[in-house]
Amino acid sequence: MKDRRAEANYVYTVARLRGMENNLLDTAFFSRLMDSTGIDDAVKALGETSYSQWISGSSTGNFDKAIDSEILATCEELKSFVPDQEILDIFRMPYDFHNLKVLLKGLFKVRSGELEGRRYDLLSKLGTIDTDELTNSIETEEYGFLPYGLTDLIPQCWQLWEQTKNAQAVELLIDHHMFRAMLKVAEDLNVSEITNWVKNKIDAENLRAAIRLSRMKYDSSKALQFFHDGGTIRADDIAKLLNEPMDTWGRILSYTNIGKVLNSLNEQGDMKFALSDVSKAFDEFLLNVLENAKFSMDAPANVLLFLLSKEAEARNMRVALVCVAGGLDREFGRRLLSNGR
Amino acid sequence: MLGLSLALFGAALAAALAGIGSAIGIGVAGGAAAGVMTEDPNKFGSCLILQALPGTQGIYGLLIAFFVLNKLGLLGGAGAVDLTWNQGLQILASCLPIAVVGWYSAIWQGKTSAASIQMISKKPEAMGKAIILPAMVETYAVLALLTSILMLMGVQVG
Secondary structure, eight states, X not given: OOSHHHHHHHHHHHHHHHHHHTTSOOHHHHHHHHTOSSXXXXXXXXXXXXXXXXXXXXXXXXXXXXXXXXXXXXXXXXXXXXXXXXXXXXXXHHHHHHHHHXXXXXXXXXXXXXXXXXXXXXXXXXXXXXXXHHHHHHHHTOOTTOTTTHHHHHHHHHHHHHHHOOHHHHHHHHHHHHHHHHHHHHHHHTOHHHXXXXXXXXXXXXXXXXXXXXXXXXXXXXXXXXXXXXXXXXXXXHHHHTTSOXXXXXXXXXXXXXXXXXXXXXXXTGGGSOHHHHHHHHHHHHHHHTGGGGGOSSOTHHHHHHHHHHHHHHHHHHHHHHHHHHTOOHHHHHHHOXXXX | OHHHHHHHHHHHHHHHHHHHXXXXXXXXXXXXXXXXXXXXXXXXXXXXXXXXXXXXXXXXHHHHHHHHHHHTTOSSSSOOOOOOHHHHHHHHXXXXXXXXXXXXXXXXXXXXXXXXXXXXXXXXXXXXXXXXXXHHHHHHHHHHHHHHHHHHHHOOOO
């Protein structure tokens, strides 16, 4: 909280968010949506929701665009009344870095002789940087106006690519930079709950990577490069986990909050099953990190909590529509639904 | 004349500080009410009741100011009574409970009202409970008002 004026503004902001929360779709709705007999039936069910204004057809591509349009509209609405725009930036930054990866990987392919390498269709409009401007600046190598230290990062990416021709190494470099940039924005914002959330997000990403590497039986001495600094758990400590059996990780990290999530997953046996369950548990954990903001009438963290709830809603929408459109097992789909609201 | 000045200063403090507190409290609750009504204008009635609650401290301050002015003979044109500095100080002290408690309690009642407004945004059926929470803060403003009245009644003038 920067000053008394900002505090007064957050009373309005949080009250408005409480009103908007009433329009969030709950898991019961998605469960009903999955019971739809076909995609037309599902579109009819969506007619009562705010997503209906964006749906113009019944193909999966159209649904993806509709879901992105809904989140973008939510961000634009919040932009009009949230006092600290940096909170919105923290939520939207991963989409900027996703766009950067898509553009650079496309150019890498083009330079390797693959003329159809560019995949503009994979760009997300949810980032803070306009996709056309980002595309133009990368294609023309004019990075001067780009935020979050991208001006320095992009030449580093090119240099790494020239040296290694390894797109995964470039992706890792971008991810490391993204988390550093997110942490810096959060620290400059000076809202402890949000800084804590970013740190926990880094932990969650590191542990997600550690679980993947452990399944691949990856050598722990070479694994440190995959983990990001800045979390509540040191990257070194996460790398050391790879020397231990996965079912002991929860106990080893019992001094952290995310350690309890690992323990709970271990009790359910989920660590041995789908990575999607692990991802779901971590996503819910990250929502819970901000849960205390719910009890405050003027906590800025409520803005981030609302956006994450909206993102969880969008994720549930994707799961439900893919299940209906693809005729997938509904019980499996229900298992993937997260309790965003 | 010093006694009269001290007594008037007390009346001014009671009306001003309690009034400032109420203005802040109503402002905070009003911000929350505007936020909720942007999404659901039908909640105007409930929001208005909760927003008005921190306004009572300003009224209590005004009441004490009138009480003092009446005691001093400044209302009705009968002319001011003669006061020693000691009597003036007694009246000033009598005004302090509602001035200070009214100021602070109105601000905190405004914050509680804002939280209650956010509560009815999600659970409109809990309106009764939403009123009780800020009303609890009111208790201490009422106690301060009573203290000020009893103290003023005990001051002998004229």
